[in-house]
Amino acid sequence: MALEDFCSFRNNPHLWTPASLLPPLQNPASSTPGIPKHNHSGRRRSELSNKDDGPPLHLSLPPASAARCLMPTVRRPFPLTHGTTTLGFVFQGGVIAAADTRASAGGLVACPEVHKIIPVHSHLVVTSSGSGADCVLWARALEREIRLYRLRHGRVLSVRGTAKLLAFMLHPFKGTDVCVALTLCGWDQGPNGGPRDGVDQGSAGSSGDATATEALIRIEGTSPAPGHVTQSPVSEQSGLSSSSSSSSSSSSSSSPYSISSTSSTAREGPKVIYVCSDGARLQGELFSVGSGSPYAYGILDGGLRWTLSREEAFSLAREAVFRATHRDAYSGNNVDLVYITEKGWSRRDREDLKEEYYTRKEEIGKIVEERCRKTD
Amino acid sequence: MEYLIGIQGPDFVLVAADSVAASSIIKMKDDHDKMFKLSDNILLLCVGEAGDTVQFAEYIQKNVQLYKMRNGYELSPTAAANFTRKNLADYLRSRTPYHVNLLLAGYDQADGPALFYMDHLSALAKAPFAAHGYGAFLTLSILDRYYKPGGWTGEQDASLLSILNKRFILNLPSFNVRAIDKEGVHDLEKVCGREREREGRERESR
Numbered sequence: 238m239a240l241e242d243f244c245s246f247r248n249n250p251h252l253w254t255p256a257s258l259l260p261p262l263q264n265p266a267s268s269t270p271g272i273p274k275h276n277h278s279g280r281r282r283s284e285l286s287n288k289d290d291g292p293p294l295h296l297s298l299p300p301a302s303a304a305r306c307l308m309p310t311v312r313r314p315f316p317l318t319h320g321t322t323t324l325g326f327v328f329q330g331g332v333i334a335a336a337d338t339r340a341s342a343g344g345l346v347a348c349p350e351v352h353k354i355i356p357v358h359s360h361l362v363v364t365s366s367g368s369g370a371d372c373v374l375w376a377r378a379l380e381r382e383i384r385l386y387r388l389r390h391g392r393v394l395s396v397r398g399t400a401k402l403l404a405f406m407l408h409p410f411k412g413t414d415v416c417v418a419l420t421l422c423g424w425d426q427g428p429n430g431g432p433r434d435g436v437d438q439g440s441a442g443s444s445g446d447a448t449a450t451e452a453l454i455r456i457e458g459t460s461p462a463p464g465h466v467t468q469s470p471v472s473e474q475s476g477l478s479s480s481s482s483s484s485s486s487s488s489s490s491s492s493p494y495s496i497s498s499t500s501s502t503a504r505e506g507p508k509v510i511y512v513c514s515d516g517a518r519l520q521g522e523l524f525s526v527g528s529g530s531p532y533a534y535g536i537l538d539g540g541l542r543w544t545l546s547r548e549e550a551f552s553l554a555r556e557a558v559f560r561a562t563h564r565d566a567y568s569g570n571n572v573d574l575v576y577i578t579e580k581g582w583s584r585r586d587r588e589d590l591k592e593e594y595y596t597r598k599e600e601i602g603k604i605v606e607e608r609c610r611k612t613d
Numbered sequence: 614m615e616y617l618i619g620i621q622g623p624d625f626v627l628v629a630a631d632s633v634a635a636s637s638i639i640k641m642k643d644d645h646d647k648m649f650k651l652s653d654n655i656l657l658l659c660v661g662e663a664g665d666t667v668q669f670a671e672y673i674q675k676n677v678q679l680y681k682m683r684n685g686y687e688l689s690p691t692a693a694a695n696f697t698r699k700n701l702a703d704y705l706r707s708r709t710p711y712h713v714n715l716l717l718a719g720y721d722q723a724d725g726p727a728l729f730y731m732d733h734l735s736a737l738a739k740a741p742f743a744a745h746g747y748g749a750f751l752t753l754s755i756l757d758r759y760y761k762p763g764g765w766t767g768e769q770d771a772s773l774l775s776i777l778n779k780r781f782i783l784n785l786p787s788f789n790v791r792a793i794d795k796e797g798v799h800d801l802e803k804v805c806g807r808e809r810e811r812e813g814r815e816r817e818s819r
Contacts, residue, residue: 404664411664412709511641516664519634521642531639 320567322529322558323353323364324537325422327507327522330547331578334362334422335554337529337561337568338587340369349570357383358393359581361423366527367416367514375417379403396423396508397520404518411516418513418526424577427505507577529561529568536560547576551585555593562590615660616748616777616785617647619716619728620756621741623763625794626718626726629774629804630658631748631785646789651677652687653797654720657697660745661713661733669711673697690719694729694737701735714745720793748777748785774804 323336336353339346351369355376356362363379365372382402386394394402400421407415511517511524523541525533536557545553555572562569574585614635619628634645649657649670655677659670673696681687688696694717704710715731730736730743742756752773777785790801 404667408664408668513636513663515662516668517634517636517641518664518667519642519645521644524641534639 320529320565321353321366321527322525322533322561322565322568323366323420323527324525324530324533324554324557325364325420325509325523326537326541326550326554327509328541328545328550329543330545330550331424331576332422332507332509333550333554334364334420334575334577335558336364336366336573337558337590338571338573339562339567339569341567346570352573354573354575354584355380356575356582357399357421357423358387360393360426360577360579361396361399361421362575362577362582364420364422364526365417367418368414371415371417371514372419375403375407375419378406382406393426395425395504396421396510397425399423400510400512400518400520403512404516407512407514408516410514415514418511420524420526421508421510421512422575422577424507424579424581425505426579525557527568529558529565532561532564533557551576555588559590559593563594614747614783615647616744616746616788617658617660617714617716618744618748618752618773619658619718619730619742620760621718621726621728624726625792626720626728627790627792627801628656628658628716628718628728629788629790630660631746632787632789632803633785636663643786648789648791649674650798651693651717651719652681654687654793654795655690655693656718656791656793656798657693658716658718658745659713660715661711665711666713669701669713670715673700689721689724690717690727690729691721691724691739693717693719694727694731694739698731698735698737701731701733705735716743716745718793720795722795726793747783748781751776751780 320339320341321337323334325332325334334354338349338351338353340348340351347369353366353372354362354364355373357376357380361383363376365376379399379402383394383399386402403419403421407417509521509524511519511521511526513526523537525537537553540553540556551574554574558568558572562572569590571587571589573587575582576585577583615633616631617628618630619626621627628648630647632643632645632647633640634642647658647660647666649659651657651674657670657673659666673693676696677688677693697715697717701711701713701715710733712733714733715729717729717731718727720726728740728743730738730740730745732745741762742753742760744752744756755773755776774788788804790804792799792801
């Protein structure tokens with residue numbers, strides 16, 4: 238990344254810790270054995286060749302966390318930004334991502350107009366919560382990796398693959414003070430480019446299963462013919478366990494919100510996946526993250542249905558963020574709303590919740606007045 | 614908070630896991646699958662620290678599949694269990710231990726059903742029945758009392774899980790249940806509380 242390159246971080250990672258806290262190095266020039274050689278994005282370079290293509294997946298060793306030993310915690314000059322309310326959910330018309338716009342540092346509103354919904358590509362946005370600086374950094378890193386993937390493989394990585402890539406990128410920093418909780422909200426295009434709607438459960442579930450098995454076989458075979466676009470087998474195989482289980486129970490129901498949840502394994506359609514710096518990676522239909530999330534869950538769990546119209550979904554998302562910002566001190570200011578369909582993402586205008594609050598207060602005041610007049 | 618249980622029958626292994634993925638006080642997901650299919654006849658159930666579970670389980674899963682691709686035949690449940698234990702033990706005294714508790718269940722064509730208990734200190738034990746989590750304190754005694762080798766038929770699971778509904782302070786609303794026999798892994802009906810059943814019926818009728 239630019240900052241790393243500029244500071245020559247990758248060449249000398251051990252120089253970036255307070256020297257007094259490190260044991261004296263015998264030979265600072267030689268690389269310490271336990272630390273994997275870092276490439277420019279922190280991924281390990283292959284021992285055999287200097288080629289660095291493809292996502293950072295290495296089958297013979299799970300990613301080790303060098304950062305944990307080298308980076309003892311440095312005391313911060315001021316508390317980091319943590320409070321927020323973000324949410325994302327799927328419904329029949331696509332995906333809605335909503336967030337407030339307040340960045341707080343302890344009790345101070347550091348910035349009232351932050352963008353917490355960051356686009357990654359035309360069909361994927363990321364809502365961020367946790368430490369503001371970390372979120373911006375990791376969203377940018379993710380955007381870069383997705384662009385590189387697109388250049389190398391000629392197609393956009395699926396939302397599940399993106400989530401896995403992000404989780405792998407965050408894993409070396411587990412145990413350090415990196416704090417990000419991102420919700421990837423996106424729409425997967427079909428392999429033929431023309432997206433089929435995700436309601437077609439039976440064929441989507443079984444075709445996902447078949448392709449996962451095909452992909453399994455393809456690894457040991459020869460490389461595919463040039464010009465033939467294949468599904469990246471490693472990233473899609475995580476579906477192996479879930480797709481086999483859901484295809485056997487997919488006959489029982491057709492609703493996307495059913496317990497067997499076959500829409501999660503459909504290869505096209507809306508997706509919401511939660512990734513956090515602990516390493517958790519969860520796919521689901523509704524996620525709300527941040528200090529205001531319990532308040533938002535209260536509104537969303539009551540009102541969310543698959544069959545919502547677009548306007549109803551907008552108003553539900555706005556209501557949830559509004560109620561959370563009302564009760565949570567660390568969320569507030571405005572609400573951002575982005576909706577993603579098969580055509581891509583589009584943003585609604587930012588709305589000031591202060592106006593909303595006063596409008597509603599007026600309405601309630603009028604109702605109370607009416608009632609008082611009637612009872613008089 | 615998380616709960617795993619496995620019971621070995623005469624020619625099958627029954628495993629169940631709760632389906633809640635939680636983050637502090639919030640249930641982020643209530644249909645989360647904690648079972649990883651290592652091969653057609655082996656399941657790995659994995660609970661523990663948030664990122665470690667999926668990272669470690671998927672690593673084991675991919676390596677078991679890689680073994681099959683390289684050698685043309687699958688690892689037996691015993692071999693897979695020992696492979697898992699070795700990896701967990703290797704990382705235990707490194708800077709990056711994986712804090713996970715596992716159950717590994719499988720059916721071997723030669724040796725029959727097998728259930729292995731593994732904890733985060735990489736202790737491995739083959740057992741006729743095993744459980745992880747706070748719920749284990751409540752259910753192991755029932756199994757001790759009523760289990761007979763070759764005598765577990767499978768209708769008793771619902772009664773086992775009902776003790777959790779009755780006595781466990783945390784509400785574990787639903788469980789994924791699977792059985793492994795010589796034909797492979799089978800999904801059994803999810804055991805749900807009354808509310809979830811009603812919700813499920815409402816969704817299906819929509």
